[in-house]
Amino acid sequence: MSTINPNPVPTETDEGVRRAPAVQGAVRLSQPLVETIEEEILTRQLKPGTRLDETELAQRFAVSRTPIREALIQLASAGLVELRPRRGALVAQVSPQRLMEMFDVMAELEAHCGRLAARRGTPEEQQALQAAHAECALAAEGDDPDRYFYLNERFHQALYRMSHNGFLTEQVLHLQRRLRPYRRLQLRVRQRVAHSFAEHQAIVEAVLAGDEVRAEAQLRNHIRIQGERFSDLVASL
Amino acid sequence: MSTINPNPVPTETDEGVRRAPAVQGAVRLSQPLVETIEEEILTRQLKPGTRLDETELAQRFAVSRTPIREALIQLASAGLVELRPRRGALVAQVSPQRLMEMFDVMAELEAHCGRLAARRGTPEEQQALQAAHAECALAAEGDDPDRYFYLNERFHQALYRMSHNGFLTEQVLHLQRRLRPYRRLQLRVRQRVAHSFAEHQAIVEAVLAGDEVRAEAQLRNHIRIQGERFSDLVASL
DNA sequence: GTCAAACATCTTGTATACAGGACTTGAGCA
DNA sequence: TGCTCAAGTCCTGTATACAAGATGTTTGAC
Numbered sequence: 001m002s003t004i005n006p007n008p009v010p011t012e013t014d015e016g017v018r019r020a021p022a023v024q025g026a027v028r029l030s031q032p033l034v035e036t037i038e039e040e041i042l043t044r045q046l047k048p049g050t051r052l053d054e055t056e057l058a059q060r061f062a063v064s065r066t067p068i069r070e071a072l073i074q075l076a077s078a079g080l081v082e083l084r085p086r087r088g089a090l091v092a093q094v095s096p097q098r099l100m101e102m103f104d105v106m107a108e109l110e111a112h113c114g115r116l117a118a119r120r121g122t123p124e125e126q127q128a129l130q131a132a133h134a135e136c137a138l139a140a141e142g143d144d145p146d147r148y149f150y151l152n153e154r155f156h157q158a159l160y161r162m163s164h165n166g167f168l169t170e171q172v173l174h175l176q177r178r179l180r181p182y183r184r185l186q187l188r189v190r191q192r193v194a195h196s197f198a199e200h201q202a203i204v205e206a207v208l209a210g211d212e213v214r215a216e217a218q219l220r221n222h223i224r225i226q227g228e229r230f231s232d233l234v235a236s237l
Numbered sequence: 238m239s240t241i242n243p244n245p246v247p248t249e250t251d252e253g254v255r256r257a258p259a260v261q262g263a264v265r266l267s268q269p270l271v272e273t274i275e276e277e278i279l280t281r282q283l284k285p286g287t288r289l290d291e292t293e294l295a296q297r298f299a300v301s302r303t304p305i306r307e308a309l310i311q312l313a314s315a316g317l318v319e320l321r322p323r324r325g326a327l328v329a330q331v332s333p334q335r336l337m338e339m340f341d342v343m344a345e346l347e348a349h350c351g352r353l354a355a356r357r358g359t360p361e362e363q364q365a366l367q368a369a370h371a372e373c374a375l376a377a378e379g380d381d382p383d384r385y386f387y388l389n390e391r392f393h394q395a396l397y398r399m400s401h402n403g404f405l406t407e408q409v410l411h412l413q414r415r416l417r418p419y420r421r422l423q424l425r426v427r428q429r430v431a432h433s434f435a436e437h438q439a440i441v442e443a444v445l446a447g448d449e450v451r452a453e454a455q456l457r458n459h460i461r462i463q464g465e466r467f468s469d470l471v472a473s474l
Numbered sequence: 475g476t477c478a479a480a481c482a483t484c485t486t487g488t489a490t491a492c493a494g495g496a497c498t499t500g501a502g503c504a
Numbered sequence: 505t506g507c508t509c510a511a512g513t514c515c516t517g518t519a520t521a522c523a524a525g526a527t528g529t530t531t532g533a534c
Contacts, residue, residue, distance in 0.1 A: 028322050028517070054486070064519045066303075069487090070310055077314030085265050086486055086525055101404035108349045109342075167338035265487070291516070301489045306517085323495055323516060 029067035034074050036061075041080050041091055042181055052081065052089040079178070096234040099182055103227030106179060107220045109172045110156070114203065114219035117162030118212040125162045126208055132158045133204050140197040145187045148196075153180075155200060159219075162207070185233065186226050196222075266300050270308035273298075278317050278328055279418055289318065289326040316415070333471040336419055340464030343416060344457045346409045347393070351440065351456035354399030355449040362399045363445055369395045370441050377434040382424045385433075390417075392437060396456075399444070422470065423463050433459075 037057075040046040057068045072089045075081040082090045094102075121129070132155040139148040153176065160169040186192055199222045206214035274294075277283045294305045309326045312318040319327045331339075358366070369392040376385040390413065397406040423429055436459045443451035 030517090055484095065486090066518055066520090070307070070517095073307055073310050074314055077311055087527095088485070098404055101402045104402060105346070105349075105405050105408060108345060112342075112345045165338045165341055167335055168342050171342060267487090292514095302516090303488055303490090307487095324497095325516070 030070040033071035107223035111220035114215035118215040121162040266304035267307040344460035348457035351452035355452040358399040
């Protein structure tokens with residue numbers, strides 16, 4: 001019987017789900033379930049097309065089918081799971097074309113973040129952006145793709161916040177998370193880390209200079225490159 | 238945007254939700270519930286902040302609490318309902334600032350649709366766009382704001398499809414629906430229908446001419462005006 | 475040997491039971 | 505009179521029971 005993995009994201013689910021059926025502990029059982037299953041889908045431990053049997057999951061997490069069903073519904077709403085009425089749940093298949101469509105939308109949203117960040121960023125946010133950029137520099141020089149990948153996300157998140165548009169930030173964060181496994185492939189490509197960092201440099205300069213047009217263009221291009229690289233990758237298969 | 242397949246057949250909800258508990262008709266009871274409650278929230282029959290009591294809803298729709306809970310979870314994922322653990326569900330409050338943020342994102346997504354439509358629209362799609370535009374003309378001349386509102390949505394949807402980006406289309410459709418009650422307020426403003434139609438004219442010309450830059454700019458402006466008007470409306474209160 | 479229909483089994487969707495947290499109300503106290 | 509605390513009630517979250525659709529298998533006919 002497997003328990004729920006400790007989460008990298010700081011949450012207040014202080015304890016695991018290892019509980020006797022009648023004991024009430026966490027506020028909602030389905031929440032950690034959503035996070036765990038989502039993580040496993042995004043990390044490809046659960047592969048697209050995999051059947052998600054409710055009873056099996058219920059046994060695995062030592063809860064009843066009720067919170068499992070609620071978790072699956074939430075995952076379906078996020079697009080990670082396909083729910084076929086009366087026929088069970090599958091890990092959603094994401095076609096290469098759809099991925100490219102998602103990268104396309106991501107590029108536009110990030111570009112808009114860049115424009116707004118250049119226009120609205122406060123001095124503190126500008127400093128935070130530079131700090132995030134400096135951290136990326138260390139990882140890039142140290143030739144540590146995994147660490148760069150993580151810091152790269154932090155860099156972009158600093159930009160999202162600078163947009164001062166909470167809704168936009170939520171949307172683009174969601175897409176960032178959704179596309180993570182595919183973006184991760186990119187950095188394995190030769191020289192990609194170095195190129196990415198150079199692009200960041202141009203972005204930082206444009207944003208700090210308050211150059212909305214350039215910030216927008218640089219970011220659009222920065223994201224779009226990933227979509228194109230991904231497309232090359234797919235085409236080569 | 239949810240990947241829950243409601244039905245093998247893309248049919249309307251055959252009728253209301255009033256059914257005897259034991260009658261098996263729809264594939265899932267929660268689906269029509271989601272649609273009904275969503276409709277009532279979007280039409281303001283259920284006002285922001287209203288408590289959504291599970292037992293009460295269960296009685297009203299003559300089902301058990303189980304499908305009600307599943308519906309509420311889906312609505313919460315769509316942002317229409319706020320779920321407070323152990324403390325019940327509320328119709329989500331949308332602050333004026335958040336609405337403006339949503340209009341801002343909407344403007345960018347529609348603008349991108351416009352650009353792609355100008356680049357990729359097929360002759361059939363161009364014809365469909367013109368046809369939708371012509372229908373709007375009739376409603377505008379006839380001074381029928383409600384009908385114009387409906388046809389206006391069809392016009393925009395024709396543009397979304399022209400983008401040939403399914404993910405983008407889903408996202409922007411979702412936002413169109415979400416913002417509907419607030420957009421509806423716009424057309425009551427004096428001369429707004431006439432202005433809107435004039436803007437459509439410019440959009441159609443740009444898209445048909447394949448002028449990506451102009452199509453994008455016209456659409457961004459067309460949507461942004463609504464956000465600004467809304468902001469004026471809020472400020473005047 | 476192939477196909478189809480009927481049956482058995484599995485799994486989902488819904489109803490209901492039950493436990494525990496949250497809100498309400500009223501009494502005691504300052 | 506106002507505040508605090510406690511008991512009672514209500515409602516949510518979870519488990520479980522049950523019904524019916526979906527799937528797989530076996531058997532029978534051609």
